[in-house]
Amino acid sequence: MLFKGALRDLLRPRRLLMAAPLVALPALLGLFWRSMARRGGTFEPEIAYNVLQGGFVFGFILVLLSVIVATGVVSQEMEQRTMVYLLTRPIARYRILLARFTGAWLGTCILVSAATLLLACSVFGPTEAFQAIVWTDIKVVVLGALAYGSLFLLCATLVNKPLIYGLFFAFGWESWVPLFPTNLKKVCIVSYLRVLAPHPQPSQGDEGVMELLSALNPVVITPTGARNALLIVTVVCLVAAAVTFSRRAYVPREDSE
Amino acid sequence: MIEFQGASRWYGQVIGLNDVTCHIDKGVTALIGPNGAGKSTFIKLVSGQLRPTTGSVTVLGQSPFANQEVFRRLGICPEVDSFYEEMTGQEFVTFLATLGGLTGARRSSRVSEVIQFVGMEANAGRRIGGYSKGMRQRIKLxxxxxxxxxxxxxxxxxxGLDPVGRREVTDLVKSLGEAGKCVVISSHILYEIEHMTRRILLINRGRLLAQGDLYEIRGLIDRHPHRISLESDQPRRLAAKLMELDGVVSSRLEPISGAVEIETRDPDGFYRRLPEIVAAGPFDIRSFASPDNNLEAVFRYLTE
Incomplete structure (x- = not known):
């Protein structure tokens, strides 16, 4: 019931209307790229797919939706002050959390996978869209949504404004820390996703700052290591979130006299 | 059924409830106090949403915090006007009935029963987002x-309830109390509380100021003389006569009604002597009343 409720809540028509532009944006950019290439020059679908899927779908949509949806599992109930109904029922708190998280995770997977498929349709064409790389990406989306989602869920159980911390992590930490020397790369989820779903970006000719920083940081992660790391992050974060949620009091601040 | 033992709850540097010890049994108990007194903190501690910072709170012999055994036998109608607005009233009650452990035919029949009980059968199929305040209160109940x-x-x-709704909820609360349920009702509408119960817990600034029977509490407040108002055909002579009684500390004439209002430290003694005074004459006493025998007066005395 909680699972269905969370999924239904996420896939409500009004929510879908809000998410639709984000989901469709990579595909629209792909179409735009294609139409520009027709006017002069060549269009290479693989390059367009790699750029938009690696940079936009994995680097932006997956993270953004995971932050919003996973932190919403707790913070939405707090903000709309409906938590009291859930926490005063004879059902274990961890079950409430995990059921709602599962719904939210599945919803995220559906939306990000839709973005991936739409992008593939736009760059490869509808008949060529279902390529191996697309299926691999969808599998990695599922794993990535799980890892990001559990991390942001833990964040939501620990702090009062999880969305802010989540966004900082998503677009600050995940963007910059992998570029730093030493093994800091290994504490970024995006590093493991890039190993599992590599999307080489085209060279610009001159080496930019990013490329230079990346070259200074040649940490090797194997696909098996990446998969295991994401699963470990997921399990640790989910267990920690379940334990925290079972022990902490969740009362909206303004309700506290 | 509910027991507080030296329970305090702090919100950082702010105290919500301070060293409360009390026992609440079956029947209706009113929790009264001004806004910010600690009533909601009290309810949150009983409903297991909060843990006490110090001391203990038990419900049905167990700590209520995240306790499924307690929640199976506890119902809460929170103050906040919050719902899953997209759901219909029927879906909302069914959803929470399911989380409450009800299934199948039993769930359907209970949902129908309570929706009928709160007078929402005609609107249960509508979205909660479109409900009036009164409907929202009813579905929350x-x-x-x-x-x-x-x-x-x-x-x-x-x-948010209209007068008819208030009357219905008042009757409902009374009937639940009479049926042996332990009902704790918080309100600042003292007049209506008085119609539900005489058993009160009075909280102010996080402290439990008084608990027990409303009239007994009033009797214990001997620091404040008890006011009694009497209407007579000869108010001045009556006032002079009443001033002779032990315990009567003042008397005055009401400028508009012409009634005599006396203050006595011994209301029981006064009421015992009153028939003698009437019999002795020579004045008629048309009516008498005590403005201090109501909840509002107790509340005012204890919080001022």
Whole structure:
């Protein structure tokens, strides 16, 4: 019931209307790229797919939706002050959390996978869209949504404004820390996703700052290591979130006299 | 059924409830106090949403925090006007009945029963987002009752209800108390509380100021003389006569009604002597009343 409720809540028509532009944006950019290439020059679908899927779908949509949806599992109930109904029922708190998280995770997977498929349709064409790389990406989306989602869920159980911390992590930490020397790369989820779903970006000719920083940081992660790391992050974060949620009091601040 | 032992709850540097010790048994108990007194903190501690910072709170012999055994027998109608707005009233009550452990035919029949009980059968199929304040209160009450709890916590349940609705909820609370449920109702509408119960817990600034029977509490407040108002055909002579009685500390004539209002430190003694005074004459006493025998007066005395 909680699972269905969370999924239904996420896939409500009004929510879908809000998410639709984000989901469709990579595909629209792909179409735009294609139409520009027709006017002069060549269009290479693989390059367009790699750029938009690696940079936009994995680097932006997956993270953004995971932050919003996973932190919403707790913070939405707090903000709309409906938590009291859930926490005063004879059902274990961890079950409430995990059921709602599962719904939210599945919803995220559906939306990000839709973005991936739409992008593939736009760059490869509808008949060529279902390529191996697309299926691999969808599998990695599922794993990535799980890892990001559990991390942001833990964040939501620990702090009062999880969305802010989540966004900082998503677009600050995940963007910059992998570029730093030493093994800091290994504490970024995006590093493991890039190993599992590599999307080489085209060279610009001159080496930019990013490329230079990346070259200074040649940490090797194997696909098996990446998969295991994401699963470990997921399990640790989910267990920690379940334990925290079972022990902490969740009362909206303004309700506290 | 509910026990507080030196329970305090702090919100950082702010105290919500301070060293409260009390026992609440079956029947209706009113939790009264001004806004910010600690009533909602009290309800949150009983409903297991908060843990006490110090001391203990037990419900049905167990700590209520995240305790499924307690929640099986506890219903709460929170003060906050919050719902899953997209759901219909029926879906909302059914959803919470399911979380409350009800299934199948039993769930359907209980949902129908409580929706009918709170007078929402005509509107149960509509989205909660479109409900009036009164309807929202009623459906909130329905979800609290759906699993037939032994302990019922009602946080300001009369808010937003029209006079008919207030009367219905008042009767409902009384009937639940008479049926042996432990009902704790918080409200600042003292007049209506008085119609539900005489058993009160009075909280102010986080402290429990008084608990017990309203009239007994009033009797214990001997620091404040008890006012009694009498209407007579000869108010001045009556006032002079009453001033001769032991315990009467003042008397005055009401400028508009012409009634005599006396203050006595011994109301019981005064009421014992009153028939003698009437019999002795030569004045008639048309009516008498005590403005201090109501909840509002107790509340005012204790909080001022």
């Amino acid at each position: 329905a979800q609290a009752l759906v699993h037939d709890p032994d302990v019922l916590l009602l946080d300001e349940p009369l808010n």
